[in-house]
Amino acid sequence: MNADRHLSRRTFVASLAGLGFAAARAQAQGFAGLGGEAAGFAPVAPGRKFVFPDDFGAHPEFRIEWWYVTANLHDTNGAVYGAQWTLFRQAMAPGPQREGWANQQVWMGHAAVTSATAHRFSETFARGGVGQAGVTIAPFEAWIDAWRMSALPPLSDETFAPLQLTAAGTDFDYALRLDAKRPLVLQGDHGYSRKSERGQASYYYSQPYFTATGTIVIDGQSNAVSGPAWLDREWSSQPLAADQTGWDWFSLHLDGGDKVMLFRLRQKDGGHYFAGNWIGGDGRSVPLLSDSIDMTPLAFTDVAHRRVPTQWRIAVPSHGLAVDCAPLNVRSWMGTSFPYWEGPIAFHGSHNGVGYLEMTGY
């Protein structure tokens, strides 16, 4: 059920590689081959007790971490939009946090908005230790440059709400308020999210019940929007397995109120590792078994010289789910340092609803 995070993590690591941190990446892959904990970084083990608000903040003793929000929005005329806000952290080296410029943390931000006709994105980088990017717990704020996710006090430790979310690129910006009435959801097995047969895992929790309201500006055109949003928080020290080439991750807001997270991890040998969680109307998060998930590409789009599956048939027979997914904009391509596809989708079939799709490694 953590495939998306794998995806994101890989995005991050690869982006840094693109930036020049090849050493870190090579090191990461070396550790993956060993299948053990990254030397010097904190290990990920089952049975961890999550504590809030502490776990809203950063865990610098782990190698990688992210704060990830996706929102399915619509304006008063019914026009549909998507928004993405992501803050990644990676430690270049383990050990005690060094002061100032010597600090070993590097931060990366991705932001995007999507409409039926446009997809705009931006990315930025920062080094830790000087205040250009970071996360504070009280009051809660996660930021890089002018992009921020901050508490609108009083912040509930149970729901992680209300939050204010802002980001801007040269040709877009948005400001969203996130509210939630239901508590956070632990993904995987009580927050321990397994990512491969060989034991790679992360700590992972979500807030799938956010309601976003605010404005999106594309090319100077301002739109008042609202809709469901989804936050993911995940951290780990372990890299992906070397034979994993990419993944396809879904977050689904079912019209009935249920939430579903699914992913497919593609392997070099053509095999797949499936995982996911079904979050029922009662807020209970149930892990889905690998053989209970079926994901089939229906149509492909050529984007940025790549062939990307943009229409999918998703089935989880154990929960009676059989839907066809179509993107709002087939060209939701994130042409960032490490490029990937991420954008809003809508689905129809046994259930109707909206969600987000993230695909890497194409």
Add this chain to the structure above:
Amino acid sequence: MKRAVWVLAVLLSHWRRHPMQLATLLVGLIAATALWSGVQALNQQARVSYDRAAALFGGARTAMLIDPAHATFSQAAFVALRRAGWPVSPVLEDRVQVNGRSVRLLGIEPVTMPAETASSSAIDRNDLHAFVAPPGRTLVAPEALRDLGLVAGATPRINDSAELPPLQSQPQLAPGVLIVDIGVAQRVLGKPEQISRLLVGKTAHGAGDLPDKVAGATLQWVAPDSETDLARLTDSFHLNLTAFGLLSFLVGLFIVNSAIGLAFEQRLPTLRTLRACGVSARLLNVVVVVELVSLALLGGLIGLIGGYVIAAALLPDVAASLRGLYGAQLPGTLSLQPQWWLAGIAMSVLGALAAAAASLVRLARLPLLAAAQPYAWQQAQRRWLLRQGVLAAAMLIAAVGILIFGDSLLAGFAVLAALLLSAALALPVLLDGVLRLGGKGARGALPAWFWADSRQQLPGLSLALMALLLALAVNVGVGTMVQSFSATFVRWLDGRLAADIYVSAANETQAAEIRRWLATRTDISAVLPGARTEVQIDGAPVEIMGVADHATYRENWPLLRSAADGWDRVHRGAAAFISEQLSRRLHLDVGSRLRIDAPGGDWSLDVVGVYADYGNPKGQLAVNIDALLRHFPDTPQTRFGMRVAPEHIANVIAAMRAAFHLDARQLADQATVKAESKRIFNRTFAVTAALNTFTLGVAGIALLTSLLTLSGSRLPQLAPLWAIGITRERLAVIELLKTMAVALVTALLALPLGLLVAWCLIAVVNVKAFGWRLPFQVFPMQLLELLGVAMVAALLATLLPILKLARMQPTTLIKIFADER
């Protein structure tokens, strides 16, 4: 198509019959292209080097934010601006001493560095992690590594204190710069959380969006500059080169013009015949243009090769000049870009077309069956002279106008150009006047014919004579300037280099040891400490020189003007002498006041004198050394001069060299320093002098080709004289006298014009370009020498056509009468 090929073949056959003409045409094209493209190659090479340097400084291509009131400001401003959405990146910079050499230490932040800067900077992406993570890296150009006497991996100390991260050689870097991570720079410079400036990446923000205060600092927006600092400093030098290149190009085109004019003249019958055979005017025009362009391509290509050779030959001098004058580092080998080749070829083709324009227009209007040319040359010539005279007067007025109202280097060159053009245009008018006067005094038919015929020859020769006039005038001008310069420079050096021995210790510890050692010697009359620091005044770097209060300086300092008690006031610490450059730039003079931001608080100085500081691109202040050290306590005190009796100089130097292992850069006697300084300055003008010589040579060739052209077309004038009994030898002597006479008049006119040019260079161009003005001096021997050179050049150019005439077969002369023309 086939017809066109045949027409082309017919036209080309002309060159087979007149190989000398073809050679002349090609020589003109080659000379023009070679000189022009040679100069361009030098300029391009220099610009590429400046860009390489500028890419690292990061200040030139991107907008910047600085704190005009302070050398550094808090890094909190960086964070505040980033958090306000500004794509800024911090830089901390300072001059530091490494192994006794002064270098720039540049601390950068690679993660936020604007892409346009980062992409051009030399940090290998794969090395980024090693660069930012402790211990980090110090990137340095291989040349600088050699200069510092260090190897990759070494961890030298700066200013004898903090240790730098391991050195790593980076070939793309500019020499003289060490690059480290911003965090490292803050640590080793002892400036925690301080930055010198912020680079601004691509943003919709402008200067107007900047808050009044950013983290307590008032920042100033510095707009991106299309030019780099070095490019700006060296602009005048390159403008100089370009001006000469252009002059040579134009002189080359004179040759092309006369060669094409002659060929056209001689091919007129062929062209008429072709037209009569049914070749359309359009086809004929096209074929002639194709022929011309082909020749231009050939000449241009050979010219480019010549240009490359010239540039390669001059590069060492240019590099030495730029290094000596501006500290700009140029690699010793040429590397040319494709644009250079294309531009060279284009110049050649366009130049050839321009030079042939008159002939082409005539061809286009060629009447199918024209009779012999109408010969009302006198009326035509009168109109032509009138037009020339009016144009010359207009150019002269323009020159005076620009001189009065212009206030830039470009205006200075415009004055020069207008003056030269005016003189060139006026030349035929003046020559005509002189020849007419001569004609009035003539007795007998032959002398009368001599004068009249000389006048009639003027239009054909005038272009070549103009070229000669320009080349000579520029020669006189530049020669006078260079001579004035060396005369002044020697006196000035005597004043500025008053001490007998100069020492620059590797560090303060060694400096102290040397001072102790010197105190024990009896053969040293005085030790004169010196110190130097640099500040920004009005956004430009200004050197502050600390000078000891000693008779050596009081007696020798090259003051141009000063207050009566100048030295006493400087000694008291609240007054300064300023260099002429600074005086001109900041409009300061004796009696003005100057404020300097010093670490020890604001320093207010009265200007009590202005001194000559030739060749320094930066402004300079001379203050009392103790006052300087009070206000700038960090200034390294590693330099000093010594007064030593002449007979002890060699001993002292040998002893010091042995005791402290000082190399030639660190320890030098006055004579050596002077020789080195003179060498640098001589090389500065060596390029100018070389181009000068080329120009004169090309002018000589222009004269030769014009005379060759004329010798063919003038046979109808000469043949009747021969027919009435004047021998060919006598005719040849008359021709020689005529040419020498007009050349002499031209050369004599060139001398005052040259002095005018020299005045322009010294009083206008130099002042704008370098900020200093030399005393103007005239060197009569030099003028005589040039006059001689001009006459020899004219004689050589005349010789070939004259010999041809003297040996001409009588049949050729008789045939003139049978010719339709």
